Amino acid sequence: MGGVVLLAGLAAGTHVTVTTADAMCDDASPSLPQAGRPEPVSAGLCEHFPDMAVPPDMLAGAERGLIAIQAALRMRGTPYSWGGGNASGPTFGIEHGVHIHGFDCSGLAEYAWANAGARIGGHTSTQWNAGTRIPRDQIRPGDLIFFARDPANPATIHHVGIAIDTKRMVHAPSTGSTVRIDTWAGDPYREREFIGAVRPTG
Structure with missing residues (x-):
C-alpha cells in the first residue's frame, strides 16, 4: 500500500x-x-x-x-473575531467582534471544510451533526474536535478545533488571540470538556 x-x-x-x-x-x-x-x-x-x-x-x-487542515493552518495568525468567518474566509464579526476581521472557532471550521468541498454550517451545533462520530484513538487530520461545558450534553458545546493529529489542533481560541496550534490532549481543561470528534461527510 x-x-x-x-x-x-x-x-x-x-x-x-x-x-x-x-x-x-x-x-x-x-x-x-x-x-x-x-x-x-x-x-x-x-x-x-x-x-x-x-x-x-x-x-x-x-x-x-488533509485539505481542510491545511486550509486552517494557512490562517494561523488571523485574529479571533466573535461571530467572524464563513466558508469564504475571515469576516468582521458581531457584538464584541464587530470591528475585528477574522474567525471564531466555528467560522474557521466552516472555512477549512469548505475548501475540501463540504458544507458543515457556521455554528458548533450544526457542525456536531455534520458527519460521523469518530473514536478518539482514530482521530486523523481535519476531524473536528468538540468541547462542552457538560460533556454529557451536546447542547453545551462551546468550542471546536480542527485536528492535526490525535493530540494537537488548530483553532481560533478566544477574543484577543489569533488562529493557532495548541495541544489539547493532556491539557486538564480541554480533557475535562472534551465531548467527541466528528469527521464531516457533507
Whole structure:
C-alpha cells in the first residue's frame, strides 16, 4: 500500500494529488512533487509535523481532511473575531467582534471544510451533526474536535478545533488571540470538556 496516489476531486472541480499509506510521513522517503503535477497535500503537513500522532495507514482516504487542515493552518495568525468567518474566509464579526476581521472557532471550521468541498454550517451545533462520530484513538487530520461545558450534553458545546493529529489542533481560541496550534490532549481543561470528534461527510 505504500506510496499509493489518490486523486481527490472537489466540488469546485479542482484536483489535488494526495500520497497516502506508508509513504505519507516517512522522512526517509519524502513525497516529492513531479514535474507538471501539484505537490501532494500531505507534503507540507508532514514536513511541519514529523511527529504526527496518526499511523500512516490511517491516512488512506483522508484526502479531504488533509485539505481542510491545511486550509486552517494557512490562517494561523488571523485574529479571533466573535461571530467572524464563513466558508469564504475571515469576516468582521458581531457584538464584541464587530470591528475585528477574522474567525471564531466555528467560522474557521466552516472555512477549512469548505475548501475540501463540504458544507458543515457556521455554528458548533450544526457542525456536531455534520458527519460521523469518530473514536478518539482514530482521530486523523481535519476531524473536528468538540468541547462542552457538560460533556454529557451536546447542547453545551462551546468550542471546536480542527485536528492535526490525535493530540494537537488548530483553532481560533478566544477574543484577543489569533488562529493557532495548541495541544489539547493532556491539557486538564480541554480533557475535562472534551465531548467527541466528528469527521464531516457533507
